[in-house]
Amino acid sequence: MKYSQELLDAIENHDFSETNILLKKALDNDEPEALASLAENLTDLGFSDLAKEVYRALIAKFPHEDIFKVYLAEILLNDGQEDDGLTLLYGVSKESDAYVESLLAQADYYQTNGLIEAAKQKLLEAQNNAPDQEAILFGLAELDYMSGNFEEALKNYRKLFETTKTFGEVVISQRIAACLAQIGDYEEASKIIKKNSTDLLTIDAQYEAGLIMLANGDNKEAIKFLDQVIETQPDYVNAYPLLARAYANENNNEEVLQAAQTGLSYNEFDETLYSLGARAAANLNDKEQAEKLLKKGLKVAPDNSDLRLQLSNLYLHENKDLENLKLFEDLEDDQIEPQAHWNMALSYQRLEKYDKAKSEFLLAYPSFQNNPDFLKQMLTFFREIADNNTTKALLEKYLQLVPEDSEMQALYDDLSMEK
Structure with missing residues (x-):
């Protein structure tokens, strides 16, 4: 048995008593191929210090095999030894078989440190040397995607999709759809999703598909994807507002209310769900539930003017004029919206407080002077x-x-x- 394998077996069995001895025996006796494999496995297992020793030994034995320098440099950079790592990478000549790998490692380092333009230049240089390499194409696409250059990213993702559906854990069709959505082509994005729906295996991919379908007005497909998300992970809180909105677009108030109540059980701070749930409850003539949701929403977000106006509209509908006026009594004048002035005017009118009603109508008038309903009431x-x-x-x-x-x-x- 090769000493490299004995070392890996010992590590797997959590027996570290002879680690250094086995490593020395491996370096002295095993074939280069076995040592290269050992270094790779040690890196994957997180034993970077041992891997560095193996790569240093390989570099000493084969000084012209620059790929070992690249692998060692990647470990050094990950361990924070940036100067040593970069020196190794910069030392790989353009004539070397490992030059492209060196450029990829440099690009990864620059990207990790937020130097996007520097990373892109390294990838473009690598592409000049290896135009068909998928890793380079993917790297360029990802950089453009993260930088918001979605049209450029789309070109590279589409080219990559001709040869592979996934790269690492990234589903390429999902990236294509996301780029299309970002540039506003929701129709084409939804077509891509439908055509490649079986590739959307992760929860995040399904959520994003639901988001795109909703933006495209395909509510039923959005509901399908969002239901898949919630079935897999019920506490995926971001899915509930989208699901409620999709059901609202379908005028399915029962499901809107159900989605809102379930979502709020996981995240009581979601102001959108209070609004959607209350509106659905009101449409179902469950005014008590609507009022309950809006009051709770305002406790969570007392500055949410939309929830306040929604509750004000409900109070007006129920002729609860004192409750309506109380909603605005502690607000400064600059915090009161024109719609609130209109609502207060109606309540003051019904309470026969005509001077106050007149004042509120006049305050609302500049904003609603071309609104026939307002003018008729005024x-x-x-x-x-x-x-x-x-x-x-x-x-x-x-x-x-x-x-x-x-x-x-x-x-x-x-x-x-x-x-």
Whole structure:
């Protein structure tokens, strides 16, 4: 038995008593091929110090075999010995058979340290020397993908896809679809996903597929992928808002509410789920559940104006005017949206607090002066307080937008006849 194998067996059995002895015997007696394999296995097992000794021995015996220098350099760089590692890589000449491997190692080092442009230049140089090597093509595609150069990344991913479906743990079709989605071509991205759906084996890949399908308006396919994610990992919290939205697009309020409630059981801070769940509950005429969700959402996110307005709309619908007004009583003027002023105006009007209602309508008017529904409610209010001049002015503006409203036209004619 080769000493290299004895050493690996000892490590596998957690017997480290004779590690150094077996290593020395291997270096003194085993064939170069066995030692090269030993060094690779030691690296994979995490015994980098032992691997370095093997590579140094191989370099001493075969000084012109630069590939061993590259492998040793990679270990040195991973262990933080950057100067020594880079010196070895830079020492590999352009004429060496290991030059391309050296460039790849340098590119990996630069990428790891955030020097993306330097890494890309090394890969481009490597591509000039080995234009068909998949590792180079993949490296260039990944760099462009991470840098947001999605069109460039797409070209290389597509070229790579001609010869391989995966590279390492990366599914190439998934990357192609992601690039297409990033440049806004959701239709083509969804086609790629459907054509290669059997390749989407990881949860993240299925989630991303669901996201792309949802963006393309293919709600049923989005639901399919997102359900797969949740079935595999129920606490994958990012899937629930997308699933709820997909069901909302299908007008399936029962499933929206179910997705929202389940998602909130895993992440009570998801403000989107409170909103979607409450809207679904309201559509199901479960006003109590809608109110409960919105109140809880505001406790979690008291500054969420969308949830506050949603609850305000619910209170208006239920004629809970005091509760509606209380939602805004502690807010500064610059924190109150035009819609909130409109909502408060309606509540003050119903409570017959006409001065406050008038003030709120006037505050909302600049934002909604071209909204027929708002104008109709506002002119109705001013008609109620007998301010005919303002009512007439609002009617004129309203009829410009809705000239076919015969009832409002008749009211305008009546006011025009009054003196």
